[in-house]
Amino acid sequence: MNDKLANWRWVVGSLLLTSSLATGLWGLSTSDVLADRGESEREHASDRNSGRDGDDGGGSRAQGAARNASYQQECGSCHLPYPARFLAAANWQSMMGGLNDHFGENAELDEATRSALQQYLVANSADQGNYQGRRYLDQSGQGSLRITEQRFFLRKHDEIPRRMVADNPKVGSFSQCDACHQNAAQGDFDEDGVKIPGFGRWDD
Amino acid sequence: MTVLSITTHRSIRATTAATLLLGTLGLAAIPAPAASADLDNLLSQYRAAADSDFSAARGQQLFMRNYGERSCSVCHTDDPRNPGKHQKTGKPIEPLAPSANPKRLTDQREMTKWLLRNCKWTLERECSAQEKGDFLTWLREQ
Numbered sequence A: 001m002n003d004k005l006a007n008w009r010w011v012v013g014s015l016l017l018t019s020s021l022a023t024g025l026w027g028l029s030t031s032d033v034l035a036d037r038g039e040s041e042r043e044h045a046s047d048r049n050s051g052r053d054g055d056d057g058g059g060s061r062a063q064g065a066a067r068n069a070s071y072q073q074e075c076g077s078c079h080l081p082y083p084a085r086f087l088a089a090a091n092w093q094s095m096m097g098g099l100n101d102h103f104g105e106n107a108e109l110d111e112a113t114r115s116a117l118q119q120y121l122v123a124n125s126a127d128q129g130n131y132q133g134r135r136y137l138d139q140s141g142q143g144s145l146r147i148t149e150q151r152f153f154l155r156k157h158d159e160i161p162r163r164m165v166a167d168n169p170k171v172g173s174f175s176q177c178d179a180c181h182q183n184a185a186q187g188d189f190d191e192d193g194v195k196i197p198g199f200g201r202w203d204d
Numbered sequence B: 001m002t003v004l005s006i007t008t009h010r011s012i013r014a015t016t017a018a019t020l021l022l023g024t025l026g027l028a029a030i031p032a033p034a035a036s037a038d039l040d041n042l043l044s045q046y047r048a049a050a051d052s053d054f055s056a057a058r059g060q061q062l063f064m065r066n067y068g069e070r071s072c073s074v075c076h077t078d079d080p081r082n083p084g085k086h087q088k089t090g091k092p093i094e095p096l097a098p099s100a101n102p103k104r105l106t107d108q109r110e111m112t113k114w115l116l117r118n119c120k121w122t123l124e125r126e127c128s129a130q131e132k133g134d135f136l137t138w139l140r141e142q
Helices: A002-030 A039-051 A062-074 A089-096 A111-123 A132-137 A151-156 B009-029 B037-049 B056-064 B108-122 B129-139
Strands: none
Touching: A062 A111, A089 A111, B037 B108, B037 B129, B056 B129, B108 B129
């Protein structure tokens, strides 16, 4: 009688152990990496969304796509073609209306191109574009036209010491997004893609 | 490198062939002036508005001169065959010389756009038709 019980105990015991092991393994294999849970997952989601607003030439509207190629070419000839979602429509309008003094440079365009680009920027701006969550609406930059002086930008970069940007000869200024954001050209500014020249990956 | 004797009949032919071949290759090494319909179009437009025939020497002077603290070489260096760099953003700039960058001087829109912007920034005024013509006449040979 004791023998029989002992045998059953072995069976039940092994069954329980194996099933719990199996459950554990199944759980691990189907979940995302734990570190990506929570707020950063929501960030990932909206970054992916806004990356598809057409700045990288993948716009869903055919008209939008044509203008995007022009934006990449014209507004990317001296610096990264900054995504339209980073500024409010009013800022874009001011900027496109004053290209003869574009932060100290002359960036004049023929009227047809200028007007088409302005339309594109305004339609995809922080407050008029179709972005879920509208994370970039925090635009109170006290009238500054610079993306780097908008509140959302300052908040995002407030932990970065001077020696990594302004005092870093390989970067020089926050306006050189693509110096650190390795995927900036694809519209992806996710923290995972940040590698600061001379300092390495940004790990919080 | 083979030493060619010129005493036998066969080797005279070989020498002649080699000389002709090397000579042609040598000529090919000299950059030919840039040619494109857009460039010709633009030059005739400018010529119609200019006072005199274009001079490459004047064009070179225009490019090399300092205008206060500004000059073309600030971004383009003083040799148009070199790659340049935007003096504020650091963005690399392809060489200006057609011999180093065959895309140059082929697109009328691009030429007029950059001449407008860069004259206005560097000289703080638009370049005249004469100046633009002189400059293009010089640059096409670089």
